[in-house]
Amino acid sequence: MAMALEGIRVVHVTRTFPASMATMYLADMGAEVIKIEEPGYMARRAVGEAKMLEQLSWIIDRNKKSVQLNLKDAEAREALLKLVDTVDVFVEGLRPGVMERLGFGYAALSARNPRLVYASLSGYGQSGPYVDLAGHDLNYISIAGILDVTGPKGAAPIPPGVPIADLGGGAVQLALGVLTALLARERTGRGQYVDAAMTDQMATWMVLHLASYLYSSQVPSRGDIFASGVMPFYRVYECADGRYISIGTTEPWLFANFCRAIGREDFIARQYAGESPEQREQMAQEIAAIMRTKTRAAWFELLRKADVCVAPVNTLDEAIRDPQLVHRGMFPEQQLPDGRRFTSVGMALKFSDTPGTVRTPPPADGEHTAATLRALGYGAAQIAAMRERGACL
Numbered sequence: 001m002a003m004a005l006e007g008i009r010v011v012h013v014t015r016t017f018p019a020s021m022a023t024m025y026l027a028d029m030g031a032e033v034i035k036i037e038e039p040g041y042m043a044r045r046a047v048g049e050a051k052m053l054e055q056l057s058w059i060i061d062r063n064k065k066s067v068q069l070n071l072k073d074a075e076a077r078e079a080l081l082k083l084v085d086t087v088d089v090f091v092e093g094l095r096p097g098v099m100e101r102l103g104f105g106y107a108a109l110s111a112r113n114p115r116l117v118y119a120s121l122s123g124y125g126q127s128g129p130y131v132d133l134a135g136h137d138l139n140y141i142s143i144a145g146i147l148d149v150t151g152p153k154g155a156a157p158i159p160p161g162v163p164i165a166d167l168g169g170g171a172v173q174l175a176l177g178v179l180t181a182l183l184a185r186e187r188t189g190r191g192q193y194v195d196a197a198m199t200d201q202m203a204t205w206m207v208l209h210l211a212s213y214l215y216s217s218q219v220p221s222r223g224d225i226f227a228s229g230v231m232p233f234y235r236v237y238e239c240a241d242g243r244y245i246s247i248g249t250t251e252p253w254l255f256a257n258f259c260r261a262i263g264r265e266d267f268i269a270r271q272y273a274g275e276s277p278e279q280r281e282q283m284a285q286e287i288a289a290i291m292r293t294k295t296r297a298a299w300f301e302l303l304r305k306a307d308v309c310v311a312p313v314n315t316l317d318e319a320i321r322d323p324q325l326v327h328r329g330m331f332p333e334q335q336l337p338d339g340r341r342f343t344s345v346g347m348a349l350k351f352s353d354t355p356g357t358v359r360t361p362p363p364a365d366g367e368h369t370a371a372t373l374r375a376l377g378y379g380a381a382q383i384a385a386m387r388e389r390g391a392c393l
Contacts, residue, residue: 012064096126331345
């Protein structure tokens with residue numbers, strides 16, 4: 001059975017992690033993704049702590065092809081233009097204006113290929129006063145207001161443990177934008193430009209706080225907001241073995257289940273009783289004392305059977321072995337061509353008819369350059385000459 005994106009060709013010109021994750025999603029669903037890198041790109045050959053980049057590439061470059069072209073070379077640029085004529089999607093994650101200076105802006109490419117979906121991923125978008133401002137994940141969540149509400153009361157903001165702007169604002173948003181534009185093309189016959197800004201997406205993630213602000217006119221205060229654990233029924237508690245467990249019983253009937261399970265039915269009526277912060281904290285401390293009487297495993301088994309929103313706070317090695325995630329195939333083992341095996345990530349979306357698959361391992365640097373150039377009409381002597389002067393690998 002054909003995969004959902006089989007027949008869709010994607011050219012990806014970027015080194016950035018968020019865009020690479022986005023094209024991994026597309027490749028997993030059957031798209032042919034051709035990465036364009038400059039010859040001699042060293043990320044995968046890095047040593048020391050940067051060796052992590054090699055491990056990362058094993059995951060996010062699966063199902064992709066590697067073509068290495070030096071875009072400072074006129075013939076290499078012409079080869080890329082010819083390649084763009086044959087594809088459906090062009091993805092770039094460089095700073096705004098860079099692709100235009102190289103001759104690969106949307107106007108130039110869409111003139112050659114009107115059906116082309118052209119997607120740009122950047123921190124702040126292709127317009128506005130911050131268009132040229134350098135940034136990373138931490139900066140984007142700062143601008144959007146997320147960082148200010150993250151952390152305990154009376155302390156400095158705490159960066160999240162994962163790069164949520166890169167992943168949620170970058171990878172997922174970019175993939176969604178590409179798919180939406182492809183669907184629109186089916187109806188109109190025309191491609192279009194997709195301007196995906198990580199900060200824009202992070203701003204939409206403030207929707208709960210925005211609703212509260214509009215209702216109360218009170219600016220959310222770090223450590224005093226629902227999601228930060230200020231409420232006793234939505235908090236992380238330490239257990240007898242020093243491990244942690246999360247309780248998320250926002251609905252009254254679920255909180256009632258929790259209170260009965262820990263032997264404190266007197267707390268049930270107090271969940272939303274308008275108590276002072278001091279009274280809420282006193283309740284939380286009493287619950288904390290109870291939670292320290294059993295191990296995490298014991299509490300998890302007891303509370304899950306009591307129909308409580310509960311979960312162990314897993315370390316990464318525990319998450320990899322968690323029976324739910326194992327059952328869902330979220331940390332499968334994969335194998336490199338040389339026989340080395342490694343833990344990867346699975347397909348988050350499950351489809352009944354067109355599931356995503358891992359079909360090929362990450363490519364070697366420039367593994368598909370020669371074949372791609374030959375398909376574009378370049379002869380062996382021409383390719384050899386380009387390699388000789390460093391135009392391709």
